[in-house]
Amino acid sequence: MGLKYRNILVAIDGSKEADWAFKKGIEIAKRNNAKLLLVHVIDVRSFALIDAYDTVIGDRAEKLAKDMLENYQLKAIEAGLQEVQYEIDFGSPKVRIPRELAKKHKVDLIICGATGMNMVERIFIGSVSEHITRYAPCDVLVVRTEKDS
Incomplete structure (x- = not known):
């Protein structure tokens, strides 16, 4: 793996951490002249709770x-990105992103937000960012704070 990133995946779930x-x-x-792939995985596990x-x-x-x-894509293009x-x-986002989508798109960096789950939620659900970090075939950046302006 080189010192530059060529294909960057950003996991987007609608949270403020994902926005950061x-x-x-x-x-x-921009610094790496890389392609940006914005990914949203609709978690079908939540549908199981709905009877109908x-x-x-x-x-x-x-x-x-x-x-x-599409809104994020437009913002990225307006910021100067070409691809x-x-x-x-x-x-399941924690499975699809690192094990399938990253490989499918030959991603060399995944960027995701750290969510504020409590300890009980992490035990029963498991952190998406934790799973991405553990199973990704590439570098992972977990964003915890808002980007400095």
């Missing part, structure tokens, strides 16, 4: 994700 990760991703991509799940819920979640990622793509996927 996105801002850092733009700066790193039908395609309307999935379609609505996908539409919201598409609108969000910005996005992908929406379904499944």
